[in-house]
Amino acid sequence: MGRPPCCDKVGIKKGPWTAEEDIILVSYIQEHGAGNWRAVPTNTGEVSKLLYFVCLFPRSTPMICLLRCSKSCRLRWTNYLRPGIKRGNFTPHEQGIIIHLQALLGNRWAAIASYLPQRTDNDIKNYWNTHLKKKFKKYQTAIDSSMISSDSGASCHEQMSKGYSMEGRIRIPGLTASHSPTSRFYQSPSTYTSNTENISRLLEGWMWSLPKSAQDMHQQSTIIDSDGNESLQGSQAKGDRWSCAAIAKDDHDSLLSFENLSSIAWEKSSSSSLHSVLQGTQLAPADAEAKRGVADGAQQPPLSLLEKWLLDDTSGLVDGLMELPADCFSSPML
């Protein structure tokens, strides 16, 4: 119980991870797979030596083990380095899911994250705390002040969930229709199984200081986001510290061969949660149809009130309130 023993040792580093540490960790996981985190800090010395040997580390880099506790290694992997993680702004649809599930599940971020496999629970938690919670409170206040005489038995949160649920949704036994995830957001875990984007992104940082011809050989791994912008994220921004002169292509390719690693990682991380949620789920015909629509890239249903509101923060609460479902203001007391 309690903290892993390594965290009590003197010399354990804290604070932001460096690019060197990320590379050591990723290389280690490529070799040994994710898990057995306790062994990571002590066993990464060999990885460090290898990276030094193939000139991926500058000559000045000391050959050391990761000076991180096992827990820190695990978190760094699951929240940042793991393949398949989507970073950047949350889409209105993702926001809608989060608000909807938060209303249902409370602050069970891991459960909520299981409906958004590309997002980590930490990401969702942060996003809720920094963006959505405030928006929601603002909205709640506006509603509360407008429905003094309405049904007081249900909270505004519940009322919103009710309103939000008026559109077709997956029905999951044990969950009411209003509390089910929206089918159009569901993606098969297989979508992420072979996603090595994060790792490639990380490793690409190694190439920054290579001659242009060498960089061109790996140009295809440049990340292009949904808006078509090329991007380099996270630790990669620190990549300019690398002074490696050249890397034999074979060495590089071997380090880039993360297919096995990512498959293992995703078999473990994505199949369990998402499948367990949906296991035993019987889709109503309409919902099954909706799910097929996702696969076909079909037109999405109209945005709910809440989604509209999220899309336009300045749209004015009064307008939004006018669009609330009728039952949101109905009161059995009247």
Add this chain to the structure above:
DNA sequence: AATGGCGTCAACCGCAAGGAA
């Protein structure tokens, strides 16, 4: 230009659950 306030998010902490020995 300096600085103070605020927002964001990566990382840490403490606890609990589950499994192996």
Add this chain to the structure above:
DNA sequence: ATTCCTTGCGGTTGACGCCAT
């Protein structure tokens, strides 16, 4: 049955960047 270890989870913190003054 108990202990120990690993992993997962949610709350919190602190560093950093942006912006207004």
